[in-house]
Amino acid sequence: MPALYLASLEELTQAIQTVPKDIEHLAIIGHNPGLSQLASFLMAKEHPQFNMNTMELLSYEIKGNFEALKVGCGELLLQKGNIAEA
Numbered sequence: 001m002p003a004l005y006l007a008s009l010e011e012l013t014q015a016i017q018t019v020p021k022d023i024e025h026l027a028i029i030g031h032n033p034g035l036s037q038l039a040s041f042l043m044a045k046e047h048p049q050f051n052m053n054t055m056e057l058l059s060y061e062i063k064g065n066f067e068a069l070k071v072g073c074g075e076l077l078l079q080k081g082n083i084a085e086a
Contacts, residue, residue, distance in 0.1 A: 005030050009037035019066040026066065042074030056081055 004015055012034055019026055028035070032052060039050040042060055052058065059078035062069065 004028060007034045009034055009041060012038045013041065013069055016066050017069050021065050021067065023066070041071055043076055044072040053081055 004012060007015070007030060012028065012030075016026065016028075028038075036050060036052045039052055039058055042062070043050060057078070057080040058076060060074035061077055063073045063075070064070075
């Protein structure tokens with residue numbers, strides 16, 4: 001979905017919440033500040049001001065389904081500083 005490439009946190013969360021319940025995996029590619037804000041949103045309990053670096057890859061497990069996305073619902077499973085390392 002090209003509209004998400006430069007999306008804000010609000011646009012990202014709204015789009016994620018529309019993902020059908022039968023979808024188990026979702027990849028989002030984009031730019032800051034939206035992606036860093038999304039990372040902070042997902043990990044709010046532990047990392048309130050998370051900043052992603054250029055070409056960083058993050059993988060999360062989301063508690064619940066995408067429709068129920070809320071602050072702190074993500075557990076960070078993988079963080080790679082450069083996508084070439086992934």
